[in-house]
Amino acid sequence: MKRRSFLEKFTLSAAGIMLMKPSFAIQETYSDRTNRLVILHTNDTHSNIDPFPDNHSKYPGMGGIAKRYSIVKQIRAEEPNVLLLDSGDVFQGTPYFNTFNGVLEMKCMSKLGYDACTMGNHDFDIGMDGFLKAKKYAGFPFLCANYDFSKTILKGETQVFKIFKKGGLKIGVFGIGVELNGLVPRLAYGDTIYNDPIEIANDTAAQMKKEKCDLVICLSHLGFEYQDNKIVSDKVLARNSSDIDIILGGHTHTFLDKPVIEKNKAKKNVLINQVGWAGVQLGRIDIDFNTVKIGSENLIIH
Amino acid sequence: MFFVSGILAASFLSCAPQLKITTKQIHLDNDIAADNDLSNFIRPYSDEMDVQMNIKIAESKNNFIVTRPGSNLMNWMADAVFSHQTKNKRLSQPTFCLLNTGGIRSSIGKGDVKLKDIYKVMPFDNSIVWVKLPLTTLDKISAYLNKSGGEPISNIQMRAGKLIFNTPVETDFFWVITSDYLCQGGDHMDFFKESIEVIETKTLIRDALVEEAKLQKVLINDTTIRIQ
Numbered sequence: 116m117k118r119r120s121f122l123e124k125f126t127l128s129a130a131g132i133m134l135m136k137p138s139f140a141i142q143e144t145y146s147d148r149t150n151r152l153v154i155l156h157t158n159d160t161h162s163n164i165d166p167f168p169d170n171h172s173k174y175p176g177m178g179g180i181a182k183r184y185s186i187v188k189q190i191r192a193e194e195p196n197v198l199l200l201d202s203g204d205v206f207q208g209t210p211y212f213n214t215f216n217g218v219l220e221m222k223c224m225s226k227l228g229y230d231a232c233t234m235g236n237h238d239f240d241i242g243m244d245g246f247l248k249a250k251k252y253a254g255f256p257f258l259c260a261n262y263d264f265s266k267t268i269l270k271g272e273t274q275v276f277k278i279f280k281k282g283g284l285k286i287g288v289f290g291i292g293v294e295l296n297g298l299v300p301r302l303a304y305g306d307t308i309y310n311d312p313i314e315i316a317n318d319t320a321a322q323m324k325k326e327k328c329d330l331v332i333c334l335s336h337l338g339f340e341y342q343d344n345k346i347v348s349d350k351v352l353a354r355n356s357s358d359i360d361i362i363l364g365g366h367t368h369t370f371l372d373k374p375v376i377e378k379n380k381a382k383k384n385v386l387i388n389q390v391g392w393a394g395v396q397l398g399r400i401d402i403d404f405n406t407v408k409i410g411s412e413n414l415i416i417h
Numbered sequence: 418m419f420f421v422s423g424i425l426a427a428s429f430l431s432c433a434p435q436l437k438i439t440t441k442q443i444h445l446d447n448d449i450a451a452d453n454d455l456s457n458f459i460r461p462y463s464d465e466m467d468v469q470m471n472i473k474i475a476e477s478k479n480n481f482i483v484t485r486p487g488s489n490l491m492n493w494m495a496d497a498v499f500s501h502q503t504k505n506k507r508l509s510q511p512t513f514c515l516l517n518t519g520g521i522r523s524s525i526g527k528g529d530v531k532l533k534d535i536y537k538v539m540p541f542d543n544s545i546v547w548v549k550l551p552l553t554t555l556d557k558i559s560a561y562l563n564k565s566g567g568e569p570i571s572n573i574q575m576r577a578g579k580l581i582f583n584t585p586v587e588t589d590f591f592w593v594i595t596s597d598y599l600c601q602g603g604d605h606m607d608f609f610k611e612s613i614e615v616i617e618t619k620t621l622i623r624d625a626l627v628e629e630a631k632l633q634k635v636l637i638n639d640t641t642i643r644i645q
Contacts, residue, residue: 161522162540164459164462164463165459165463166445166447166451168526170526170527170528171524171526172480172482172524172526173524175447176446176447177444177445177446177447178445179445179451180455180459181451181452181453181455181456181459182445182449182450182451182452183445184451184452184454184455185449185450185451185452186443186445186449188452207522207540207541208522208523208537208540209533209536209537209540210466210469210470210532210533210536210537210540211462211463211466212540213536213540214462214465214466214469214470215462215466219459219462222458223455223458223459226454226455226458227455240541296602297602297603297604297605298603298604300598300601300603301601301602370442371442372442373440373442374440386438388440390442394445395444395445396442396443396444396445397442397443397445398440398441398442398443399440399441399442399443400438400439400440401438401439401440402438403438403439
């Protein structure tokens with residue numbers, strides 16, 4: 116691994132501070148948190164603007180984007196470095212989508228201050244023209260690395276990746292989508308070219324490391340895991356990756372009790388998380404940049 | 418990422434606290450207050466939608482859920498589509514109905530069934546198609562159902578991995594009622610590629626479900642596991 120002089124200093128000075136700290140717990144102040152990145156994330160919200168009804172068999176009264184906003188607001192008041200991300204399938208699932216064609220979802224997510232989103236298969240459900248009309252109301256970028264839209268009306272409408280600067284750190288975020296053939300009607304995705312997710316993810320992550328990103332996050336709509344290991348999932352991607360630190364997944368609507376760790380090609384840790392669907396959960400990952408060393412065996416989740 | 422060199426890292430980590438990453442899956446339970454500003458922003462949209470969607474169309478005395486290999490909602494949906502099409506007589510009688518479990522997007526709770534509940538169950542604008550298939554594809558459909566673990570079926574059942582028609586056919590073909598999504602290659606139901614003929618009804622699956630729910634008044638609760 117190449118060393119970054121800035122970060123080396125940063126780390127060492129941080130270590131110095133750590134050493135001066137008493138070993139017992141001390142009251143945390145806002146300034147103590149400036150070296151902490153808080154990643155908040157959702158996936159497969161599927162147009163669930165309202166909470167589930169109270170007579171719902173699985174999630175009575177749960178979810179709701181206005182509740183999600185309360186939590187996001189509260190965390191932003193406490194933490195200076197927050198990223199809010201979504202792993203796709205914003206569209207489809209409630210009559211809000213049928214009535215307003217995805218416009219309300221985009222408007223609400225913009226109000227919540229989402230930083231980035233990737234496209235899920237259902238985000239093609241009203242065709243690329245429908246998506247484009249709704250996207251006008253999105254105050255955040257759509258990151259799609261392995262969908263080649265150059266021959267479609269979405270040309271220039273999405274980005275491969277975006278680098279965020281938070282608390283002196285550079286966080287690279289990119290998006291990886293699922294194979295559309297057999298999942299999305301051909302008419303809806305038109306001349307979109309599907310590129311190999313592992314190859315593109317590795318190329319993109321390597322490029323972001325070159326751009327000196329301190330952390331590389333993949334927003335994935337591949338799905339958490341499949342019985343058939345030939346199907347690329349987040350687990351398969353993690354095992355075959357080199358420079359990805361965190362995969363925030365979607366598509367399989369998987370509820371995880373806590374994030375899962377997989378070893379990458381260099382036997383370094385990759386953290387994978389997914390928070391079910393419909394916005395009944397919000398994932399939170401706090402990374403303390405004073406002490407963290409992602410990609411090492413020392414990575415510990417509490 | 419900041420990777421200090423191995424030795425530095427080791428010495429650094431040896432004196433560093435163990436806390437590296439803290440994670441939490443925050444549950445959005447009932448006790449969390451909704452943000453007022455956003456609720457107010459959503460309300461006019463919600464009101465406009467409710468005018469169209471909050472119409473009661475039937476009742477439900479049970480929770481209708483989706484679980485493979487079969488469940489009451491899977492049965493209800495396939496039966497409703499099959500029954501709807503059987504009434505709309507065409508040249509032939511349909512042999513059975515096959516839909517997809519992945520296409521049922523919600524459960525239906527006990528109580529009033531409103532138009533919006535049907536929209537949640539079937540949000541897609543997929544329409545009903547009739548597909549004429551050679552009898553030889555039946556084994557392929559069985560194989561598909563065995564592999565997938567179960568899809569909604571009506572007027573047909575599976576026993577010990579083999580499909581048995583409720584209404585036997587004397588021809589070397591049969592008619593399946595399904596969705597245009599599946600017929601066009603969705604969910605990799607590749608046997609539809611062998612179709613002899615396809616009739617597009619242009620009737621939305623959702624519209625058929627709404628009509629059937631209205632006729633039933635109380636949703637028919639059939640919990641038979643049809644795939645065994």
